[in-house]
Structure formats: C-alpha cells, structure tokens
Amino acid sequence: MSDVLDVVVIGGGLVGGLTALLLAQGGVQATVLDAAPILDEQKVLSVANPRVLALSQATIHLLKTVNVWENLARQMPYSGMQVWNKNGYGEINFGQSSQNTPSAEHTLGSMVEPSVLNLAIQQKMLQQLQDYRTQVKVIRVEQGVGVWHIHLADGTALKTKLVIGADGANSFVREQAFIDLDILDYKQAGLTCAIRTAQPHQHVARQIFLETGPLAFLPMASLKPEQDGYWQSIVWTLPDDYAEQYAALDDTAFTALLTRESHHMLGEVLEATPRAQFPLKARAAQQYVKAGLALIGDAAHVIHPLAGQGVNIGCLDAAILCDALLHDKKRGVWAHEQTLLRYEHHRKGQNDAMMHSMSAIGWMETTQLFPVVWARNFGLKQVEQHAALKDAFMSQANGLQVLKDTCYAV
Ligand SMILES: Cc1cc2nc3c(=O)[nH]c(=O)nc-3n(C[C@H](O)[C@H](O)[C@H](O)COP(=O)(O)OP(=O)(O)OC[C@H]3O[C@@H](n4cnc5c(N)ncnc54)[C@H](O)[C@@H]3O)c2cc1C
Structure with a gap:
C-alpha cells in the first residue's frame, strides 16, 4: 500500500x-x-x-x-448591517456604522x-x-x-x-x-459589479428588498486610496429576463437605474464596472x-x-x-x-x-401576496425589537x- x-x-x-x-x-x-x-x-x-x-x-x-x-x-471589514423592505415598514439593523476602520470588537465580518x-x-x-x-x-x-x-x-x-x-x-x-x-432553479440571476457612490458606506452592508428581489450594497476595498470608503460591490437578484436587460444597459443608464432603485440610499451612483451575471x-x-x-x-x-x-x-x-x-x-x-x-x-x-x-x-x-407582505414586515419588526432574537440571528450568521x-x- x-x-x-x-x-x-x-x-x-x-x-x-x-x-x-x-x-x-x-x-x-x-x-x-x-x-x-x-x-x-x-x-x-x-x-x-x-x-x-x-x-x-x-x-x-x-x-x-x-x-x-x-x-x-x-479586504474591507464591516461593522453594521441594514436590511429593509421597499414596499413595507419592516427594517432591521445589526451592529453600527463606523466612519473609520471598525475595531476588532465591532467587526461583524469582512468583504473580500x-x-x-x-x-x-x-x-x-x-x-x-x-x-x-x-x-x-x-x-x-x-x-x-x-x-x-x-x-x-x-x-x-x-x-x-x-x-x-x-x-x-x-x-x-x-x-x-x-x-x-x-x-431548485430560482429562474433568477445575480447581477454583480463594483460601484462608486456619492456618499460613503461607513462600513455598513445594506440590502433592500425590491419587488423583483433583493439588492445588496456591500462595502469593498478601493483601488484608489483617495476613494476609500465609497466603493461597494452590488449583488442584485433579479428574474432572468430583468438581469439580461439590466446587464445590457450602458453605464449611464445603469447607474441612473441603480440610483433610483436603491432609493438614493448612498446618494448618486457615480460609476460602475462591467457587470457579471450568475445564474441562481x-x-x-x-x-x-x-x-x-x-x-x-x-x-x-x-x-x-x-x-x-x-x-x-x-x-x-x-x-x-x-x-x-x-x-x-x-x-x-x-x-x-x-x-x-x-x-x-x-x-x-x-x-x-x-x-x-x-x-x-x-x-x-x-x-x-398581502399575508406574506404583512408577515415579512412583522417578522423584520419583531426581530428589530428583540435583542435576544437579534443575538440569535448573529450567532447563526457568524x-x-x-x-x-x-x-x-x-
Ligand atoms: C453572485 C454570488 C454572490 C455570492 N456571495 C457570497 C458571499 O457574499 N459570501 C459567501 O460566503 N458566499 C457567496 N457566494 C458563494 C461562493 O461564491 C461559493 O460558495 C464559493 O465560491 C464556493 O467555494 P468552493 O471552494 O466550494 O468552490 P469554487 O470556488 O467553485 O472552487 C472550486 C475549485 O475546483 C476547481 N475545479 C473545478 N472542477 C475541477 C476538476 N474537474 N478538477 C480539478 N479541479 C476542479 C476549480 O478550478 C476551483 O479552484 C456567492 C455566490 C454568487 C453566485
């Protein structure tokens, strides 16, 4: 042997x-x-x-x-997470925003x-x-x-x-x-690219639930030190046909769409790198x-x-x-x-x-569907209001x- x-x-x-x-x-x-x-x-x-x-x-x-x-x-450490519904009142926040690089104690994870x-x-x-x-x-x-x-x-x-x-x-x-x-074919694609926004991310990972699916803005390290704090990677989950359509837009139309759909959460989207699509x-x-x-x-x-x-x-x-x-x-x-x-x-x-x-x-x-919309808003609110539930979520995620x-x- x-x-x-x-x-x-x-x-x-x-x-x-x-x-x-x-x-x-x-x-x-x-x-x-x-x-x-x-x-x-x-x-x-x-x-x-x-x-x-x-x-x-x-x-x-x-x-x-x-x-x-x-x-x-x-790499880019993050110290906060914010998730909310576009068409509802549910919102949940974990951790906190941070102007400077968060300390180890406040770091929830890192984007690489x-x-x-x-x-x-x-x-x-x-x-x-x-x-x-x-x-x-x-x-x-x-x-x-x-x-x-x-x-x-x-x-x-x-x-x-x-x-x-x-x-x-x-x-x-x-x-x-x-x-x-x-x-299980979700008949969705993940549309991703790196973007620069007018406002800094402050080390917070953000996700907004749109009718078409979740759109995430994830802080990422910048190639240019002077733009540090303003770059993020997006993961936009979309039905296949929307993903095709959005991926084909020119940069000006795409950044304008993203600014609108993200509800200006970090101001205007100023720049976007070429987009990639992943079938989900x-x-x-x-x-x-x-x-x-x-x-x-x-x-x-x-x-x-x-x-x-x-x-x-x-x-x-x-x-x-x-x-x-x-x-x-x-x-x-x-x-x-x-x-x-x-x-x-x-x-x-x-x-x-x-x-x-x-x-x-x-x-x-x-x-x-109304009961589902209600349940998800109610669910997010419940979690947001209960520290123990939030801790349980975080302990599962870490x-x-x-x-x-x-x-x-x-
Ligand atoms: C849009 C999107 C966003 C994501 N975001 C996140 C995230 O934020 N956090 C997270 O945790 N995960 C995320 N994921 C998932 C993550 O990318 C994968 O789970 C991860 O890459 C899997 O790692 P792996 O090493 O198992 O496989 P892979 O990264 O696919 O590596 C497989 C390796 O096997 C090699 N290989 C393949 N076939 C052969 C062969 N026949 N012989 C020899 N070598 C072979 C390849 O060269 C490669 O090196 C995301 C996925 C997508 C699509």
Whole structure:
C-alpha cells in the first residue's frame, strides 16, 4: 500500500485550499489537484472584482489559523448591517456604522474579492504543500477495493484512501461517485459589479428588498486610496429576463437605474464596472460521503447568495471534516466510514436548513401576496425589537457556534 496516498483533494479553491492547509497544519500532507492555473498577482490586484464574499467571523478565524488572513492584499471589514423592505415598514439593523476602520470588537465580518482570496490561498499552498498541482484535468475517479483511483488526462494514475471533492457547483467528483443532486432553479440571476457612490458606506452592508428581489450594497476595498470608503460591490437578484436587460444597459443608464432603485440610499451612483451575471440555482447533494470519499463546499451544496453564506458554510464543512479526520489520526485511524458519516450527519442537516430558509425568504421577498407582505414586515419588526432574537440571528450568521466543539474553537 506504499503508493496509496492518504488523501487527495480535488479542487483547490477557497474550500479545498483551506482543507488542505488545515490538514497540513495537523501533520497530514494532502495532494491537491486543481483545474485552474496559478493566478498572476499583478493582474489580480490591478482590477476590482465585480463581486465580494462576505466572510463570517468563523471563516476569518479559520483563515487566520492557517496564516492566510494576514497575507490578503485587501479586504474591507464591516461593522453594521441594514436590511429593509421597499414596499413595507419592516427594517432591521445589526451592529453600527463606523466612519473609520471598525475595531476588532465591532467587526461583524469582512468583504473580500474572491480572486484576492484565491491568490492568498494559492500562495500559502505553494509554500506549505508538498504536492499541489494546477491546470490538472481529472478524467476519471473510480472506487476500487479500499482505495479510489484517480486518472488524469496526462496519463498519471493516483491511488488514495480518501478523496475530498471540493471542485465546486458542477462537481466532477460528485458525478463520478454517482451521488445524486437535488436542484431548485430560482429562474433568477445575480447581477454583480463594483460601484462608486456619492456618499460613503461607513462600513455598513445594506440590502433592500425590491419587488423583483433583493439588492445588496456591500462595502469593498478601493483601488484608489483617495476613494476609500465609497466603493461597494452590488449583488442584485433579479428574474432572468430583468438581469439580461439590466446587464445590457450602458453605464449611464445603469447607474441612473441603480440610483433610483436603491432609493438614493448612498446618494448618486457615480460609476460602475462591467457587470457579471450568475445564474441562481440551489443544489444539494443527496449524500455528502461514500466509503473513502467526502464532498465539501459548493460540491455538496449551493445556496441562494441572499445572506452571503455560501462559502462560509463550505469553510465550516472543511473545519468539521478536518477536525474529525485529525482526531482519528491521533488514534491511528484514517478516513473511517463512521468518521465520514459523522461529518455528513453534522453538516448536511444544517446546510439543508440554511438552503431551505434562503429559498423561503427569497420567495417571501418577491411575492406581493398581502399575508406574506404583512408577515415579512412583522417578522423584520419583531426581530428589530428583540435583542435576544437579534443575538440569535448573529450567532447563526457568524458561524462560531459550529466550531465550538472542535480543535478550531475560538
Ligand atoms: C453572485 C454570488 C454572490 C455570492 N456571495 C457570497 C458571499 O457574499 N459570501 C459567501 O460566503 N458566499 C457567496 N457566494 C458563494 C461562493 O461564491 C461559493 O460558495 C464559493 O465560491 C464556493 O467555494 P468552493 O471552494 O466550494 O468552490 P469554487 O470556488 O467553485 O472552487 C472550486 C475549485 O475546483 C476547481 N475545479 C473545478 N472542477 C475541477 C476538476 N474537474 N478538477 C480539478 N479541479 C476542479 C476549480 O478550478 C476551483 O479552484 C456567492 C455566490 C454568487 C453566485
């Protein structure tokens, strides 16, 4: 069995990369296979991404654990959140606005461009991992007796005791393992771009629920120091046909539309970068594990971007799986079926619940049925008026509770 690898991670994005780095820190060297090339640092840092990831406190803590956080070239902490209905009275506020960079005590999370984060993860993997391969094409993954065989397009064949599928929403590993997928097509798209507003964001993430769907203004780091505090990334959830139409507008018409639809919440929208569109579909793998195989991140679940939790729940998958594997390793056990099932048991229920609640909120917020309009206004008001309810919301969103019984507890 000497040529059998302990673990191969297929997909070296944020979730796969974090997993490999957590394992390396625990003394297990994973082989990482990624289809993407090494990023060009200068290119990544010279342009603003159209979108940002709202990273939770738990994700930030995990990135600090593997020494990636301090190597991020830029990020924008936020200390407040404001959510309200356009056609109602419901409004909810968390935290507080902040003129200057909020202190650690007041920071709710941070907005990071995906490419800036991927760059920092890649650089750390290049330093820490002995076998990190990029631009790799995996052509077959098949189960053998007690091992998985991985075949690459260049003719290489690998054998491993554990495959971790972290290869994103269209996971090839999931398909090769014959794991079925439930899909809910929202018939919506996320329209995103970076914008500059006349008024500063004051480190508040804002979301307004319009008839067509939620529009979020998320503070982001600026490429020009003199414009710091005025740039945000928008995520505008729209029915497919609206997204097409809005994406095709010229910059002047688009910024005018955005100023109007956002109710001038930060004054005039002065500038917008090219827009990107993401089709929105919820996906849930029916199983997260098989003997010797585990799915994590978007390979296991894709949720509506409404609450900015997609990658955060993926990072919690990584933490729970690594904690269980490293715990077993100390006892001389590796990738036992029961351990993998425990990981599935721990994560699948929570992730499915998150996915269903995002779908329900998405529906509630786009319907104009009177009882639903009333319920959502009433719901927002109730939460706004009860500190305990707000605390419960925040504790769910920051993810720290999930890490409580692991070696990554804060
Ligand atoms: C509009 C929008 C806004 C969002 N906003 C947020 C937010 O604010 N906060 C948040 O937490 N989440 C957000 N998300 C979700 C977030 O982007 C995803 O959950 C996250 O990127 C998933 O990370 P991952 O590592 O699982 O997958 P990916 O980032 O997709 O990485 C997969 C990796 O696998 C590699 N790969 C793919 N196929 C293969 C293969 N066959 N062989 C080898 N390698 C392969 C790819 O090269 C890539 O490196 C948003 C999503 C959308 C669409």
